[in-house]
Amino acid sequence: MPPSVPSLQRRVARTLRTSLFAQVLCALVLGIVVGKLWPDTATAFQPLGDGFTRLIKTVISPLVFCVVVVGIAKAGDLKAFGRIGVKALIWFEVASTAALVIGLVAANVVGPGKGMNVDPSSLDAAAVNQTTGGGQLPSTTEFVLNALPESFVGAFAENELLQVLILACLVGAALLHLGHTKVPKILPAIDQAQEVIFTVVGFIMRLAPIAVFGAMAHLVGNYGLGVMKTYAKLIVLCYVAAALFVALLAVALRMVTGLSLWKFLRYIREEMLLALGTASTESVMPRVMQKLRRAGARDDAVGLVLPTGYSFNLDGASLYLSIGTLFIAQAVGVDLSLGQQITVVLVLMLTSKGMAGIPGSAFLALSATASSLGAIPAGAVALLLGVDRIMDSMRVVTNLLGNCVAVFAVSRWEGALDIERAKKVLDGETAAEDLKGGDEPVPAEVPAQKTKETVADAS
Secondary structure, eight states: OOOOOOOHHHHHHHHHHHOHHHHHHHHHHHHHHHHHHOHHHHGGGHHHHHHHHHHHHHHHHHHHHHHHHHHHHHHOOHHHHHHHHHHHHHHHHHHHHHHHHHHHHHHHHHOTTTTOOOOGGGSOHHHHHHHHTTOOOOOHHHHHHHTSOSOHHHHHHTTOHHHHHHHHHHHHHHHHHHOTTTSTTHHHHHHHHHHHHHHHHHHHHTTHHHHHHHHHHHHHHHHOSTHHHHTHHHHHHHHHHHHHHHHHHHHHHHHHHOOOHHHHHHHTHHHHHHHHHHTOSGGGHHHHHHHHHHTTBOHHHHHHHHHHHHHHOOHHHHHHHHHHHHHHHHHTTOOOOHHHHHHHHHHHHHHGGGOTTOTTHHHHHHHHHHHHHSSSOGGGGGGGTTTGGGGHHHHHHHHHHHHHHHHHHHHHHTTOBOHHHHHHHHHTSOOOSOOTTOSOOOOTTSOHHHHHHHHHHHO
């Protein structure tokens, strides 16, 4: 007798039980429905998303520390690590500047704010201060000083990634200097701690659908869908400009590494959907680090480039800031000259680097830009209060893809990328080490023990 074919209901149930992507997608849709139908109740679900993000943040700093220390120690070359850092910063600056320029060109061509004729005096400037908590973006000196740790424990307690990176580099350099003969037990212990942290991440990821449901229900319940009609032109422009930038990233990735961004996007579809649902790239950093390593990028490149990109390579935010600045100017009837628009790019190149982790950072950067121009009333930034949260999806996707492409590109330049392995993984021909607690099993034809050895060799 021919084998029985599972019914549709059983196939759907099995997919929902085993696929994180399907679970998050269903939670996303359900959150939108609940937020639309019961907006007053839906806002109470926000702690579900916030709680998940807090759990993930607890493991980010120790994970970054372990990955970087192990990467430096196994690479055995501190100079190579330094070259990776310099090349990453060059890539970040070029990519961020390209995003800013694309945003300015798009806003000039489309003119999303033209014809609004808004009176700046009618805007509530105090609302911006409420959103930002009266904070300010750090100056260049403050940014550099804040990147230096005051204490070893404090860097981890405050989840300061740049400080953790510096500590990891120092510890990794010390291990190289002392050699494995003087401290033979420390590196294996850190390596094992890294595996423990990845396992913890797997446990936390099981809560991802609940977090996405809570975050989306709160978003739709609090802001509604009507805001999209009011700012439709601006929203569409931002997303189209982001799509253009992502297409350029795809071309750059193909030229530098020969890899396909679309295959990579399919490869990290669960993480991308989770980032969209929670409006946070930090919520997926541990999983993305793990998948980049599985795809052939060396530990030291992943450990340095990806976390650094969270502070220095905010491509989506750069795109939004440039479009937002011109939108505000057009809405209040200010015609910015070419020189003033160049000033916008220069100012945003600096302010966007200090945005990570600061509440209301987009408004602070926009206010700083408006103040530097002197032609745009600072209170006009309040025009974007209603639409800013809707832009999170665009910023999250663009930021995440930009940083992942940076990892591949810099790894390729430094010879820290296994191209053949990357192509096989992205094509789905092979699966490396099973994600701890994840939803992607190792195929039957690839023995588990062999898989682990392969990852160790690639590292």
